[in-house]
Amino acid sequence: MNILRANLKHLYQRRTYLFLTIFFGAIAFLVLEEIIEAASGNKQGGFVAPVLWMFLVGSVVVSLPLEILTKPYFLLFARTQEYTETVCVLHWTGIVISLVA
Amino acid sequence: MINDKAIVEMRNVSKRFGRIQAMDNIDLDIRRGEIIGLLGSNGAGKSTLLRVIIGLYLADQGRCDTFGTDAGKLGPKELGRIGYVHQEGELLDWMSVKQLIRYVSAYYDTWDHQLEERYIKDFDISLDDRVGSLSPGQRQKVAILLAIGFGPELLILDEPASALDPIARSRFLDLLLQIIQQENRTIIISSHILSDVEKVIDHTLIMRSGAILRDCSFDSLREEFVRFTLTSLNGQLPSELGFGDAISCDVSGSKAVVTVRNTAEKILEDKARDLNCEIEFRPLPLEELYKIIVS
Known part of the structure; x- marks a missing residue:
C-alpha cells in the first residue's frame, strides 16, 4: 500500500474524523455551487464560504499527520522521510492555491 | 579499536540534558548476533544510549555509527534494518490492530506477510480491537510484531516487559527466546528486571551515571x-x-x-x-x- 494512501485512511479510521469527513463531504456540493456562482459573476463575495471550508478541511487533514510526525516512534519507520516530503509538498501546494484563489 | 564486525560503533560519545550527564564519553562496539542485556538503574543512561544508536538523540560529542552510517543521518536502507520497541509503548491508539499493522507495513518494502500471519497466530493477537483499548501485555505484543515484521537485523527492546504482569512477562520471554532461536538477530534488551533478562542474554552492558561500568560476555562475568x-x-x-x-x-x-x-x-x-x-x-x-x- 502506498504511504500517502495509508495516511489518508486516518480520515475514516479515527471515529471523530470519520464524522468530520462525512460532514465536510456533505457540504462540499454547496461549496462547489458557491464557487460556480461566484466564478460566473452571479454572486459577489461568493469565495468566502469556499475559503472557510478549505481552511477547516485543511486543518482537519493536517492535524493527523502532524500528530503522527511528532511521535518519535514514527521517525524510525524506514520510508518516513519520503512521506514527510510528500506532506510538505501537498501543504505548500495547498497554501499557494489558497493564496492565488 | 574499531571492530570490522561491529554493526554499532560508538567513540567518545557524550550526551547531556541540562545539568544531567546522560552519556559520558562512551566507547562501544555491538557485534552481529549478540544478545545484549543493557542494565542499570533508572537514570543510568540506558534509554539515551539506545536512542543515540537509532538517531532519535544526537550526541553532543563523539561519533556513533549504526550499520556504518552516522546515526543522525540514518536513511531508509538503515532504518529498514532496525526494529525498536520503546519504553512508552507509543502507538496510534485510534486504529484497530489490523489497521495499525497495515499502516506500519506501508513503510517497509521488506514487510514479511507470512511472518506477520505466523506471529498473529502465535501471539494470539486480536486484529479487530482498537489499539487504545488493549491491555499492556497485548499492546507490547503488537509493538513487538511491528518491530520484527520486516525482519530487522538489529532489534532494540527498551524495557519491553516493564508494563507486564509476571505471567505475561514469562510468556513474553518465551516468545523472545523463540525469536532468538529462529533468527540470527542482534538484540539489545534494556531492563532492570534482571531475573528475566539473564535467561536470554549472552553479553552484558552495565551502566551507571551515563558511563559503562562493564562491557563483557555474560559467561566471563559469571566466571x-x-x-x-x-x-x-x-x-x-x-x-x-x-x-x-x-x-x-x-x-x-x-x-x-x-x-x-x-x-x-x-x-x-x-x-x-x-x-x-x-x-x-x-x-x-x-x-x-x-x-x-x-x-
Missing part, C-alpha cells in the same frame, strides 16, 4: 565472580577464614558463604581442604552480579 559455601567437617569455623580477596564472607557456626573475584576454583578447593571443609560452588544470579559491580 569472574564465584560464590561458594564452606561446611566445616570438624565443628565451628573460625571467624577469619583467610580469603583476603573475598568480596563478602558470612560465617555462621560451621557454615560460611563466601564470594570472591578472579580466583580459580582449584585454589579455592585447596584452601577448603586446608580448612577441613566441604566446598560447594553456586553460580551467582545476574541480580547479585549486578549489585556487586554497581556497589
Whole structure:
C-alpha cells in the first residue's frame, strides 16, 4: 500500500474524523455551487464560504499527520522521510492555491 | 579499536540534558548476533544510549555509527534494518490492530506477510480491537510484531516487559527466546528486571551515571565472580577464614558463604581442604552480579 494512501485512511479510521469527513463531504456540493456562482459573476463575495471550508478541511487533514510526525516512534519507520516530503509538498501546494484563489 | 564486525560503533560519545550527564564519553562496539542485556538503574543512561544508536538523540560529542552510517543521518536502507520497541509503548491508539499493522507495513518494502500471519497466530493477537483499548501485555505484543515484521537485523527492546504482569512477562520471554532461536538477530534488551533478562542474554552492558561500568560476555562475568559455601567437617569455623580477596564472607557456626573475584576454583578447593571443609560452588544470579559491580 502506498504511504500517502495509508495516511489518508486516518480520515475514516479515527471515529471523530470519520464524522468530520462525512460532514465536510456533505457540504462540499454547496461549496462547489458557491464557487460556480461566484466564478460566473452571479454572486459577489461568493469565495468566502469556499475559503472557510478549505481552511477547516485543511486543518482537519493536517492535524493527523502532524500528530503522527511528532511521535518519535514514527521517525524510525524506514520510508518516513519520503512521506514527510510528500506532506510538505501537498501543504505548500495547498497554501499557494489558497493564496492565488 | 574499531571492530570490522561491529554493526554499532560508538567513540567518545557524550550526551547531556541540562545539568544531567546522560552519556559520558562512551566507547562501544555491538557485534552481529549478540544478545545484549543493557542494565542499570533508572537514570543510568540506558534509554539515551539506545536512542543515540537509532538517531532519535544526537550526541553532543563523539561519533556513533549504526550499520556504518552516522546515526543522525540514518536513511531508509538503515532504518529498514532496525526494529525498536520503546519504553512508552507509543502507538496510534485510534486504529484497530489490523489497521495499525497495515499502516506500519506501508513503510517497509521488506514487510514479511507470512511472518506477520505466523506471529498473529502465535501471539494470539486480536486484529479487530482498537489499539487504545488493549491491555499492556497485548499492546507490547503488537509493538513487538511491528518491530520484527520486516525482519530487522538489529532489534532494540527498551524495557519491553516493564508494563507486564509476571505471567505475561514469562510468556513474553518465551516468545523472545523463540525469536532468538529462529533468527540470527542482534538484540539489545534494556531492563532492570534482571531475573528475566539473564535467561536470554549472552553479553552484558552495565551502566551507571551515563558511563559503562562493564562491557563483557555474560559467561566471563559469571566466571569472574564465584560464590561458594564452606561446611566445616570438624565443628565451628573460625571467624577469619583467610580469603583476603573475598568480596563478602558470612560465617555462621560451621557454615560460611563466601564470594570472591578472579580466583580459580582449584585454589579455592585447596584452601577448603586446608580448612577441613566441604566446598560447594553456586553460580551467582545476574541480580547479585549486578549489585556487586554497581556497589
